[in-house]
Amino acid sequence: MDWDDLENRGDAEHAELRRVDIIELMSDNETFYPGPSRIHLAAFPPKERWDDWTELDSRAWPQRKERHYSLVPTTCFNCESACGLLAYIDKVTGEVQKFEGNPEHPGSRGRNCAKGPATLNQVTDPDRILYPLKRLGKRGEGKWQRTSWDEALNTIAARIRKAIVEERRDEVMYHVGRPGEDGFTERILAAWGIDGHNSHTNICSSGSREGYQLWMGLDRPSPDHANAKVILLISAHLESGHYFNPHAQRVIDGKANGAKLIVFDTRLSSTATHADYWIAPYPGSEAAILLAIANYLIRNNLYNREFVETWWNWREYVAQPSTFTLDFKEEPPSFSDFEDILKELYSEYTFEFASKESGVDAKTIEQIAEVVATAGTRFSSHNWRSVSSGVSGGWSVARCLFFINALLGAVATEGGVFPNAWNKFVPRPIYTPPHPKMWNETTWPREYPLSMNEMSFLLPHLLKDGRAKLDTYFTRVYNPVWTNPDGFSWIEMLADPDLVGCYVALTPTWNETAYYADYVLPMGVGSERHDIHSYETHDSQWLGFRQPVLKTHRQREGANINDTREVNPGEVWEENEFWLELTWRIDLDGSLGIRQFAESKKNPGTRLGVDEYYEWIFDNSVPGLPEKAAKENLTPLQFMRRYGAFEVKNKIGKIYEEVVGREELEDARVDEFGRVFTRAAKPAGPNIVPLPLPDGDDEGRRLVGIKFGDTIKRGFPTPSGRLEFFSKTLHDWGWPEYAIPSYFKSHVHPDNLEPDQTILISTFRLAVQIHTRSANSKWLDEIAHTNPLWIHTSHADKLNVITGDLLRVETEIGYYVVPAWVTEGIRPGIVACSHHMGRWKLTDEGQRQLMATVKLDRNGTQWGLKRQRGIEPYESTDADTQRIWWKDAGVHQNMTFPVHPDPISGMHCWHQAVRVRRAEPTDNPGDIFVDTAKSREVFKKWLALTRPADKYSPDRTRRPYWMLRPLKPAREYYKLPE
Numbered sequence: 003m004d005w006d007d008l009e010n011r012g013d014a015e016h017a018e019l020r021r022v023d024i025i026e027l028m029s030d031n032e033t034f035y036p037g038p039s040r041i042h043l044a045a046f047p048p049k050e051r052w053d054d055w056t057e058l059d060s061r062a063w064p065q066r067k068e069r070h071y072s073l074v075p076t077t078c079f080n081c082e083s084a085c086g087l088l089a090y091i092d093k094v095t096g097e098v099q100k101f102e103g104n105p106e107h108p109g110s111r112g113r114n115c116a117k118g119p120a121t122l123n124q125v126t127d128p129d130r131i132l133y134p135l136k137r138l139g140k141r142g143e144g145k146w147q148r149t150s151w152d153e154a155l156n157t158i159a160a161r162i163r164k165a166i167v168e169e170r171r172d173e174v175m176y177h178v179g180r181p182g183e184d185g186f187t188e189r190i191l192a193a194w195g196i197d198g199h200n201s202h203t204n205i206c207s208s209g210s211r212e213g214y215q216l217w218m219g220l221d222r223p224s225p226d227h228a229n230a231k232v233i234l235l236i237s238a239h240l241e242s243g244h245y246f247n248p249h250a251q252r253v254i255d256g257k258a259n260g261a262k263l264i265v266f267d268t269r270l271s272s273t274a275t276h277a278d279y280w281i282a283p284y285p286g287s288e289a290a291i292l293l294a295i296a297n298y299l300i301r302n303n304l305y306n307r308e309f310v311e312t313w314w315n316w317r318e319y320v321a322q323p324s325t326f327t328l329d330f331k332e333e334p335p336s337f338s339d340f341e342d343i344l345k346e347l348y349s350e351y352t353f354e355f356a357s358k359e360s361g362v363d364a365k366t367i368e369q370i371a372e373v374v375a376t377a378g379t380r381f382s383s384h385n386w387r388s389v390s391s392g393v394s395g396g397w398s399v400a401r402c403l404f405f406i407n408a409l410l411g412a413v414a415t416e417g418g419v420f421p422n423a424w425n426k427f428v429p430r431p432i433y434t435p436p437h438p439k440m441w442n443e444t445t446w447p448r449e450y451p452l453s454m455n456e457m458s459f460l461l462p463h464l465l466k467d468g469r470a471k472l473d474t475y476f477t478r479v480y481n482p483v484w485t486n487p488d489g490f491s492w493i494e495m496l497a498d499p500d501l502v503g504c505y506v507a508l509t510p511t512w513n514e515t516a517y518y519a520d521y522v523l524p525m526g527v528g529s530e531r532h533d534i535h536s537y538e539t540h541d542s543q544w545l546g547f548r549q550p551v552l553k554t555h556r557q558r559e560g561a562n563i564n565d566t567r568e569v570n571p572g573e574v575w576e577e578n579e580f581w582l583e584l585t586w587r588i589d590l591d592g593s594l595g596i597r598q599f600a601e602s603k604k605n606p607g608t609r610l611g612v613d614e615y616y617e618w619i620f621d622n623s624v625p626g627l628p629e630k631a632a633k634e635n636l637t638p639l640q641f642m643r644r645y646g647a648f649e650v651k652n653k654i655g656k657i658y659e660e661v662v663g664r665e666e667l668e669d670a671r672v673d674e675f676g677r678v679f680t681r682a683a684k685p686a687g688p689n690i691v692p693l694p695l696p697d698g699d700d701e702g703r704r705l706v707g708i709k710f711g712d713t714i715k716r717g718f719p720t721p722s723g724r725l726e727f728f729s730k731t732l733h734d735w736g737w738p739e740y741a742i743p744s745y746f747k748s749h750v751h752p753d754n755l756e757p758d759q760t761i762l763i764s765t766f767r768l769a770v771q772i773h774t775r776s777a778n779s780k781w782l783d784e785i786a787h788t789n790p791l792w793i794h795t796s797h798a799d800k801l802n803v804i805t806g807d808l809l810r811v812e813t814e815i816g817y818y819v820v821p822a823w824v825t826e827g828i829r830p831g832i833v834a835c836s837h838h839m840g841r842w843k844l845t846d847e848g849q850r851q852l853m854a855t856v857k858l859d860r861n862g863t864q865w866g867l868k869r870q871r872g873i874e875p876y877e878s879t880d881a882d883t884q885r886i887w888w889k890d891a892g893v894h895q896n897m898t899f900p901v902h903p904d905p906i907s908g909m910h911c912w913h914q915a916v917r918v919r920r921a922e923p924t925d926n927p928g929d930i931f932v933d934t935a936k937s938r939e940v941f942k943k944w945l946a947l948t949r950p951a952d953k954y955s956p957d958r959t960r961r962p963y964w965m966l967r968p969l970k971p972a973r974e975y976y977k978l979p980e
C-alpha cells in the first residue's frame with residue numbers, strides 16, 4: 003500500500019497522516035472519499051488538506067523532492083457538462099501545475115474526460131490573445147493595433163448608448179455559443195432594455211428541444227440512466243452527447259447494474275460499441291421505428307394505463323372534432339374511447355413499415371420493442387442533436403421517443419426521465435431587470451413563430467434582404483464563420499460596414515470570425531472566470547461555481563484581488579466583470595435607468611463587483627448553503643470558493659404530483675379539463691426562479707395545477723397542465739397535421755433525393771475536440787487532428803477508392819475535398835464527416851497547432867478556399883510546439899452547407915443530400931468551393947415552407963407566450979402590429 007511504501011522510504015510523517023485519513027474514512031463511511039460523489043473515490047486528496055497538498059516532483063526523480071500545492075476547485079468550460087475541476091496550484095511558483103477532477107462535484111463525481119485536464123493547454127497556449135486589439139485597415143485584412151480596455155469600453159459604450167437613445171435598440175446584438183452561466187448576460191441585455199440575445203441553439207439542439215417542449219413544456223430531458231432497466235439513446239452519449247461525462251458515467255453505471263442499452267445511430271459511435279442492441283437506421287427514419295415500438299405497446303396493452311389516463315391531455319384531443327374519425331361509445335368520450343382511437347391512430351406503424359423506412363430488419367425492431375416493454379417505469383431515454391438536428395422534422399424524433407416514456411409512465415420515476423428544470427437549480431440573482439419593451443424581428447422573425455430559439459444562422463440572409471442592420475454586434479464563445487452553415491455568407495455580411503457597424507469579438511483565442519472584427523477583446527478560459535450553473539445530470543439539484551483559480555489561491559494567501567486582470571495572463575479579463583463595467587459606462591449618470599442594475603448594494607454609487615454579485619446569491623438564494631457553510635465556519639461564498647459545488651437537494655421525484663397549497667388558490671376557476679387557474683399561482687417545483695408558466699386566462703389568472711377530486715396537483719408546465727400527446731399549439735398555429743406524435747418524410751428521405759445522391763451525416767464529433775477552443779490544446783490535437791469521410795466498404799468499392807484517397811463531396815452550393823476512411827462502421831450508402839475539424843487562418847495570426855493557413859479567392863459570389871500550408875512545428879514559449887508531428891487539420895465542411903431552417907423548430911437541418919465522387923487531379927485535401935448566390939436560393943426555398951404568424955397566429959401574437967424564450971420581451975410586445 004501507499005503508506006507502507008512511504009514508511010519504507012522513511013516518510014513516516016506523511017505515511018501516518020495518509021493511513022489515519024484512509025482508515026478513519028473507511029470505518030466511518032465505508033468509502034474512501036465521502037461527500038456528494040457517493041462513490042468509491044480512493045485517489046482524491048482529502049479536502050481537509052486542500053490548502054497544502056504535497057506531491058513528489060516527477061521531474062526530480064530519483065530525488066524525492068516535494069512540491070506543495072493549493073487545490074482550488076473550478077468548473078470545466080470545454081463543453082456544456084460543467085464538470086468539476088481541481089486546480090493544483092504550485093505554492094512556490096503560483097502557477098497551475100495540472101487540473102484533475104473535483105470529488106466534491108455531485109454531477110461529475112471527480113471524473114473528467116480528456117478535455118477537462120486539457121484546460122491547462124488553454125491557459126498556457128502560446129498563441130492566445132493577451133491584450134485588447136483594434137482593427138487597422140479593412141475588415142479581414144489582418145492588421146491590428148493594441149488598444150486599452152478603457153478605449154474599447156468607452157467606444158463601445160458610447161455606440162450602444164447612442165443606439166438606445168435613438169431608439170435603434172434592435173441594432174445591438176449579443177450572439178453567444180456556449181453561455182456557461184445561467185442567465186447573466188440575458189439580464190445585462192434586459193438591463194439595457196434590448197431584445198438583443200442571439201444564441202447558437204438553432205444550429206445545435208433545437209430539434210430535440212422542440213420535441214421535448216411539445217410534450218412536457220420544458221425543453222430538455224433528465225434521464226436517470228444509473229437506475230434504469232432499459233436505456234435507449236439516440237445520441238452519442240459516450241463521446242460527445244449531452245452532458246457527456248456526467249451522463250456517460252451514469253449510462254455505464256446503469257449497464258453495470260444490469261440495464262440493457264439500445265442505441266440508434268447510423269454510425270458506429272463509441273456509444274454504439276457499448277450497446278446491447280445497436281441499429282443503424284436510414285437517417286430520418288428513427289421516428290418510424292419509435293412509433294412501431296409505441297404501436298406494439300399500445301396494441302398489446304403494455305402501457306401504463308393509469309398514468310396515461312391521469313397525465314395525458316387526451317380529453318383535449320377528443321374534444322377536437324377534426325382530429326379523429328371514430329365514433330365514440332360514450333358522450334363525453336371516455337378514456338376507453340380514447341384508447342380505441344389510440345390503437346387506430348398508430349396501427350399503420352407496423353414493424354414491417356418501420357423496416358421499410360429504416361432498412362433495419364423487422365425482427366430486430368420487434369426484439370427491441372419487447373425489451374422496451376420490460377422496462378416499466380425504469381425506461382431512460384435521450385435524444386440530443388444526432389438526427390433531430392439532422393433532418394427536417396427532426397424534432398419529431400425526440401417527440402416520438404418521449405412518447406414511449408409517456409406510454410410507460412417512466413416520467414420523473416427512478417430510472418425514468420425527468421423534465422430538466424426539476425433536476426436543475428437556478429438561484430435568484432441580485433437584480434432582475436424588467437422584460438425588454440420590444441421585439442427583435444431579426445432574431446425572431448414572423449415566419450418562425452414556433453422556433454425553439456433565435457433564427458441565428460439566417461442573420462446574413464435577413465440583413466442582405468434589407469430587413470435590418472446592426473450597429474454593434476458581439477460574439478462570445480462563438481465562431482459563426484466556422485461553426486455555422488454557409489460561412490462565406492457570414493464573411494460577406496461581416497465585411498460590409500453597412501450591414502454591421504461595429505463587430506466586437508470576445509474571445510480567448512483567434513478564430514475565423516474574429517478576423518473580421520473591429521475589436522478583439524481577450525477573455526479568460528474556464529479557470530480564469532466566474533460563473534454559476536446547474537445541469538440536469540441526474541435526479542438531484544446542484545449548483546456549480548466556476549471561479550478564477552489564481553484569484554482564489556492568491557486570496558487564500560492573503561492578497562487582495564479585485565479584478566481578474568490582476569491574476570490572468572496579459573490583460574485577459576472575465577466576461578462578467580466586463581459586462582458590468584460596460585453597463586456602468588453606457589449609463590454613467592444613471593439617467594437611462596440602466597446603471598442601477600450594475601450598482602453595488604453595499605456601496606451605492608459604485609459599480610457592482612463580482613464578489614458582491616456572487617456573495618448575494620449564495621447568501622440569499624441557495625437553500626441550505628448558508629447553514630452548511632456555517633458548520634465549517636465559512637461564509638457561503640467562502641464555502642463555494644473552497645468546494646466549487648453544492649448539492650441543493652438529492653432525489654427530487656414527481657413534482658407533477660405535488661399538492662398545490664391553499665395560499666395559491668386565490669379566486670380559483672376550474673375549466674372543463676380540470677385545469678385550475680388562480681391569481682396567486684407560484685412557480686412550480688423547488689426552483690426559486692419561476693419556471694415558465696402556461697397561459698393564463700383573460701382575467702389575469704394563471705394555471706396553478708390540475709384538479710383531482712378535492713386535491714389540486716401541480717402537473718406539468720404546459721398549456722394543458724398535462725403531458726401533451728395532443729399539441730393544441732401546433733394545431734392552432736397552422737400545423738394540425740402534426741398535432742400528435744407522427745412520422746413524416748424528411749428532406750433527405752429517399753423520395754426526395756436524386757438517384758445519384760446520398761446522405762452526408764455531419765452532426766457528430768470526436769470526444770476529444772471542443773470546436774473553436776480546442777485548436778491549441780496540444781494533448782487533444784495529438785490524439786485527433788483530422789476528419790476523413792466515413793464511407794462503407796461496399797460504397798468505396800463502387801467508387802474504387804481506398805482509405806486515404808481523395809473524394810469530392812458535392813453539396814447544393816459547392817463542394818469540399820476530403821480523404822476517405824473506408825469502414826464497416828457506417829450504414830452502406832451513407833457517408834459521414836465529423837464537424838470538429840477544418841480550422842483555418844489567413845495569416846500567421848491564429849492557433850497554429852490546428853489551424854491550416856489558407857488562401858481565400860473571391861469572384862463575385864463564388865468563393866474558393868485553398869490550403870497553403872498545413873500544421874508545422876514552430877518556436878514558442880512552449881517547447882512542445884517544436885515537437886508537433888501532425889500536418890493535417892481536416893476540412894471545414896460546414897462552409898459548403900446552405901441553410902436549412904426547419905419551418906417549425908427553426909433548427910438548421912444539418913444532413914446534406916450530396917454526390918460523392920473521386921477528386922480531380924488538381925484537388926487538394928481541405929479545398930472548398932461555394933457559390934453564395936446558390937445559398938440565397940436555398941434560403942428562399944426553405945423560407946417558402948414556413949407558415950408565418952401574420953397568417954396563422956390564432957390570436958394575433960408573434961409566438962405562443964408559454965413557449966420558452968431565453969430573453970422574454972414584455973408580454974404586450976408579443977402582439978403583432980396592426
Ligand code: SF4
Nearest residue numbers: 078081085115118247
Ligand atoms: S465532459 Fe469533459 S469537456 Fe465536458 S465539462 Fe466534463 S470534463 Fe469538461
